[in-house]
Amino acid sequence: AQSVTQPDIHITVSEGASLELRCNYSYGATPYLFWYVQSPGQGLQLLLKYFSGDTLVQGIKGFEAEFKRSQSSFNLRKPSVHWSDAAEYFCAVGARGGGFKTIFGAGTRLFVKA
């Protein structure tokens, strides 16, 4: 069965600094991979997705993520964080084929300090 691990429960970054949020997955084949963001009191918004092809994917709001098969990772990055990026970030893995089940990680809360 697939699983997702986000090792960092929370991260604090200074505004303007770079950001990397870690995500590791467990799945027997190449999965579909996603990053979502959730602001307080809101639902989840899709930031970016990986299905196949180029392992570096671009998303909305200046985010990007890189799929590394050898490390079973799909880390999220942003070169310069803005105060409005403070939110909860969820990595998710979707099983290819039957079932179409998406498993979410526990999330990483991002704090941005001035």
Place this chain on the structure above:
Amino acid sequence: EAGVVQSPRYKIIEKKQPVAFWCNPISGHNTLYWYLQNLGQGPELLIRYENEEAVDDSQLPKDRFSAERLKGVDSTLKIQPAELGDSAVYLCASSYGTSGRGAYEQYFGPGTRLTVT
């Protein structure tokens, strides 16, 4: 384009009372999901509909939870009776298509925060 609509946004009830949540997905999205999100956790699937058919309800506690999606559009999730441990956020999501990549691109509503006292 309107997003996924959920109501109510907040609900406070006493234990053993019934409660219902409503979701209207994005127009044209034939797959609908109900998720449970506990504090500090990611969403966990309760039930997935393809059109009006519940194709995955393996994680739905059927002794107290029920759901329906009549006519394959909006959906209602019910809890009866509610327990203290049901306090959580209930998220609804929808996606276009029942297979392939489109089925994985889920659009979420704002959720209903349930507090059981």
